[in-house]
Amino acid sequence: MRTPRTRPSLFTAGTASLALLVTACGGSGGSSAAPEDFSYLSATENTTVKNTLTTLSKGVCRTANEALPLKVETVPQASLDQKLQLLAGQDALPVQFAAGNAPSLTRQLADSGKVADLEEQLSLKAISHLEPAAVSTIKALYGGELQVLPYEYNVEGIFYNKKIFADNGLEVPDTWEELVAAAAKLEGLGVQPFSASGQQGWPLTRLISGYLYRSLGPYAMEDVAGGKAKLTDPEYVKAAEEVAALGGKGYFGKGVGSIDYDTAMNQFLNGEAAMFYMGSWALANISDDKQNKVGAENVGFMPFPAVSGGKGSVDQYPSNVGLGIALSAKSFDEKTGDWVSCIAKNYGSTALKDHGSISGFKVNTEVKDANEVTTQVRDTISSSKQNVLWFEALFGTKATTVSQTNAASLVSGSMKPEQFMQTVQEALAAQ
Structure with missing residues (x-):
């Protein structure tokens, strides 16, 4: 689901040839009954x-x-x-x-x-x-x-400003190392690399799971949910360290902890930040000329980059x-x-x-997309065969809240990566 914010929210012909195998499927609480509507x-x-x-x-x-x-x-x-x-x-x-x-x-x-x-x-x-x-x-x-x-x-990935990339001689990064290098170059040129909502928390924690899926493979979070691994294991803490380092270098801009969802979206659509990790529900905002001041033609979409030596694949998109x-x-x-x-x-x-x-x-019928980036995302969805979840997808309510409310502290440096992962792991254990 599109957590924790409500989605802005977050399928032309007859049906005779599309048969269903219908079974009388009574629930345990009563027998089958024909519905009136x-x-x-x-x-x-x-x-x-x-x-x-x-x-x-x-x-x-x-x-x-x-x-x-x-x-x-x-x-x-x-x-x-x-x-x-x-x-x-x-x-x-x-x-x-x-x-x-x-x-x-x-x-x-x-x-x-x-x-x-x-x-x-x-x-x-x-x-x-x-x-x-x-x-x-x-x-x-x-x-x-x-x-x-x-x-x-929805699939998730990194929307980027194509004009900012071109003006600053940047190619779309294929690896995490290249992404960090691009962010460093942008920061050095006075351009905010990333827009993110620390107030929501989940846009930051999804960077952690993105790194984990690329480094450990598509079952990284399932292993935690199933007790095969813990968030406090060194390879899991490594992911939190990498995301915390982005914040430590100022790549999310000033006051990320107070930035809400709409403000983060507007920062990107106003051209104030070069990149924005988000799901494909953002296409509605990107396609709205009143909201998108940089123009939909200047927005691209890239997968979360590969981690060198990692077991994951860039075509495994987080989805919901x-x-x-x-x-x-x-x-x-x-x-x-x-x-x-x-x-x-x-x-x-x-x-x-x-x-x-x-x-x-x-x-199933031809529909003209609003813009090129919508076509790109649709093609991504159609070609993707194995997708992954997000950081809190398999968490209970308590652990989800703990994770998202502490994300801003992680990237601001007031909470160490080891402490962040330990805190979330303890909430998981208490479920």
């Missing part, structure tokens, strides 16, 4: 999914909607988990719903038989409309199972599916299947064309 519980702050589904219901999915009318209910994202737990206890989950803020909640609901196993429900043809990278991300988050649909899909959408096992019947079939085939095109949103569904 295609009810959808959404986070209030996320309007993109609701608007896209509404567009589909009035267009290519009209037939499915006539049989099972779309009905949308919203709750604030902060109240979503509590609402889902209440509905699950009443055996009254809607047909589809935004998954909990933490993947662990959806896994708990699935373990109790409340959530449809989409790999069992969907035919191979329907699954073929999901981007392989999105499926990989979902399975990494949900215990190897396809428990949600990717109405949103926002608040993935789960479906109730109890109410998954043929009419629900018709709706999901139509969504799988058409959501990707509709979301991109009408709302400028990239999803985890394939774009």
Whole structure:
């Protein structure tokens, strides 16, 4: 999910040929029951999914909607988990719903038989409309199972100002060493190398996990979650040291701990910083001429660079599916299947064309991208076969909070790398 800030939020033809293998999948709390409508519980702050589904219901999915009318209910994202737990206890989950803020909640609901196993429900043809990278991300988050649909899909990397790079004779760095050297050159020329929100914390901790995935390989954080490794191990502390060194040299600018998300975004879009680690949800900001003063044509996207001698690969992008959408096992019947079939085939095109949103569904009709960097990110998503998670993806709530609230202290030098990793490891152990 796009943590911890709500996403700004954070898929044109008939559906007859896209069959679903529909199974009566009763949850443990009651027997199957035919739904009266295609009810959808959404986070209030996320309007993109609701608007896209509404567009589909009035267009290519009209037939499915006539049989099972779309009905949308919203709750604030902060109240979503509590609402889902209440509905699950009443055996009254809607047909589809935004998954909990933490993947662990959806896994708990699935373990109790409340959530449809989409790999069992969907035919191979329907699954073929999901981007392989999105499926990989979902399975990494949900215990190897396809428990949600990717109405949103984001990859993360480093957006950079192409004009600043060209004006200062810089090439796109391939390695961490080259990235640090580029930052040093920019700093020496009076250009702030990176924009980042220390107030949010997670844009900094994702640099740590980026380094870990490149140095130790794609299972670096899974090994910590599974107890095979600790954040206090030397190779893990090394990653924190490298990110802390960026802050120690002033590469994040002044007062990074007080910089909020919007300010960090504006610094980059105003040309005040050369690089910005962020997810592809930022494309909406980049494509907005009112926000982007440097011009979308001057923005490029690069993967987190390689670490010399590391086990990871630069084509393993950190990714997330926002608040993935789960479906109730109890109410998954043929009419629900018709709706999901139509969504799988058409959501990707509709979301991109009408709302400028990239999803985890394939774009099956030609849609002209807003700019070159959007095309670049879409191509990255389509070609990526194995993705990785973010630093706190497998953490509980306590460890996530500890990590993100201390990130600014790490890069400002008030907390040593060893101390930072020890503090987060202790929070993990207390879960």
